[in-house]
Amino acid sequence: MAKKNGQERAQLSLETRLAGLRQPALDRSTIWPYDKGEIGDFAYQRYDHPLAVESERVLGELEGGRALLFSCGMAAITGILLCFCKPGDLIAVPRGAYVGTSHLIGDELSRFGLQVEEFDQTELPPEKAALVWLEPCSNPMLSFPDLDASIAAAHAHGALVAVDATTLTPVLLRPLEHGADFSVHSATKLLGGHHDLVLGVASCARSEDAVRLHQVRRLAGLIGSPDPAWLLLRSLKTLPLRVKRTSATALELAKRLQKYPAVERVNYPGLGNAVAAKYVSAFGPLLSFVVRGGAAAAEKLERSCELIENATSFGGARTTIEARSRWEGERVPAGLLRLSAGLEDPADLWCDLEQALARV
Ligand SMILES: *Cc1c(COP(=O)(O)O)cnc(C)c1O
Numbered sequence: 001m002a003k004k005n006g007q008e009r010a011q012l013s014l015e016t017r018l019a020g021l022r023q024p025a026l027d028r029s030t031i032w033p034y035d036k037g038e039i040g041d042f043a044y045q046r047y048d049h050p051l052a053v054e055s056e057r058v059l060g061e062l063e064g065g066r067a068l069l070f071s072c073g074m075a076a077i078t079g080i081l082l083c084f085c086k087p088g089d090l091i092a093v094p095r096g097a098y099v100g101t102s103h104l105i106g107d108e109l110s111r112f113g114l115q116v117e118e119f120d121q122t123e124l125p126p127e128k129a130a131l132v133w134l135e136p137c138s139n140p141m142l143s144f145p146d147l148d149a150s151i152a153a154a155h156a157h158g159a160l161v162a163v164d165a166t167t168l169t170p171v172l173l174r175p176l177e178h179g180a181d182f183s184v185h186s187a188t189k190l191l192g193g194h195h196d197l198v199l200g201v202a203s204c205a206r207s208e209d210a211v212r213l214h215q216v217r218r219l220a221g222l223i224g225s226p227d228p229a230w231l232l233l234r235s236l237k238t239l240p241l242r243v244k245r246t247s248a249t250a251l252e253l254a255k256r257l258q259k260y261p262a263v264e265r266v267n268y269p270g271l272g273n274a275v276a277a278k279y280v281s282a283f284g285p286l287l288s289f290v291v292r293g294g295a296a297a298a299e300k301l302e303r304s305c306e307l308i309e310n311a312t313s314f315g316g317a318r319t320t321i322e323a324r325s326r327w328e329g330e331r332v333p334a335g336l337l338r339l340s341a342g343l344e345d346p347a348d349l350w351c352d353l354e355q356a357l358a359r360v
Contacts, residue, residue: 024051086113093106096141186200
């Protein structure tokens, strides 16, 4: 137990606990010998492996639930839909939710009889939904639901609730503590944090749901591999520091962008979103903004950045920017740019953004 000001502290802080994690050995085996003829903890890598179990222990503690490791964020989402939805179910998905989630449910799973209804997540979810999807600080429009009210309303109508908190991480938001049944993350983003791994996490509030989801993961082959899991455990040691630093930089850039004449609008909940401020103390690395001049101006700007990398994804050490209409077409404003603040000096980043903005 640590001592602070001479007093015993009941529990070490999250930063201290994560910094003290021991890096486990990287076991890449796909099989483990039976223990005197009996199946031990591990038998076959698709079912389970030691690095999945160790990352789930740490992630479960972060999330306050039973965490399961998946091969990517979309695999975690697929697992939840396969496990907890049935033909005829209506899934309520926020308008402007992550583009992969919207397309998977709306375009692909509709063949299996799942129905989808898009809704404005700043309002209460539709009453007839069997599963309500929420995405606080959504990618890329940064909208934020009133979580407690939305989860209570969904439960009052018998719906399950899944929260994709990728842009915030459990350092800023723990959806299960707000009553969500499931939380999901793309660990490819901030949890990984270095643009060098692809993984996903799904956590369940109830252990019986985790047992079912584990069975689906095993049968559908959705588990994450040992190498990226080993890298994820390395990354989690610095997660709180990275979240704090990149959130502060994103806020600073958002404030500066807001004052810039060529910028029509900045989306960042840190700019006075009172609902978001009820739930989180910082708002993550992701922001988006609309430049005057539409798609042509947005593309000119992304190409004019020198320090900031013109690439997709987010949550890494390096700041990235991209015109989102490339992936999302008319779902987003033509001049929308999404920026993910990295670990560079904010003054250097602003200098680069300013020279790029001056060219559009
Ligand atoms: C990237 C992302 C996903 C998908 O994660 P992958 O690891 O790329 O499969 C899901 N939700 C959100 C909010 C994301 O940003």
